[in-house]
């Protein structure tokens with residue numbers, strides 16, 4: 001893809017660019033399609049609560065994913081597998097309430113769409129009606145195309161997710177996907193299947209950069225990369241990873257833009273020491 005400068009991606013009234021645009025209404029999937037036509041790259045972050053989402057909205061992040069990564073990053077589970085639709089509905093509603101401009105994409109958790117299109121529609125309808133999301137995401141390529149078709153026919157925009165699909169961790173582990181001729185051919189088939197089914201975008205997780213670039217060239221819908229190299233139309237990161245809040249080792253594809261774990265730990269210790277040492281509160285923090 002040709003890389004355009006921020007100024008070049010803006011329309012003549014300066015209001016259309018997804019990041020850096022001035023519009024105050026919610027971004028829609030039509031805006032996302034227009035960005036692909038303009039060759040504009042865009043950022044997506046996960047969010048799981050209202051306050052964090054409001055910070056990202058004010059920073060101009062145009063698309064937020066209420067990912068089921070909330071399982072590991074917010075709810076204290078080991079994987080995304082135990083996350084329930086009730087939990088995703090509650091978290092998605094909070095993120096919608098905290099934002100005004102971003103398109104909010106709610107993740108369908110494991111077990112809420114695998115039975116078939118009707119179950120997927122019932123689950124997605126909850127996220128749209130009860131939480132107010134503008135789109136939903138689900139995992140799987142060819143295997144999920146019937147679910148995507150029915151949701152799209154029913155008026156629910158769908159972001160697909162192929163490559164590494166963490167809900168299948170028990171079957172596939174956390175390994176790079178699409179390596180080797182046959183696996184690459186399958187990934188291309190998956191990408192085309194979700195596009196043909198009507199998905200408005202597709203996440204490519206942990207696939208070789210060259211393959212992700214090829215998928216991005218072949219598709220007319222945007223690709224959203226995570227561990228998929230520099231050529232995808234958009235990039236997504238899990239917010240607690242990129243802000244340095246998640247503990248432990250980070251995957252190679254994560255760039256950390258802050259060290260919140262250190263900052264918050266230091267602040268908590270400073271507060272504790274003030275309390276134990278009797279230096280907080282001072283008169284200025286007291287009412288008389």
Ligand code: KIV
Nearest residue numbers: 046067068069203236
């Ligand atoms: O759940 C999630 O946060 C995701 C992203 C990693 C794409 O699926």
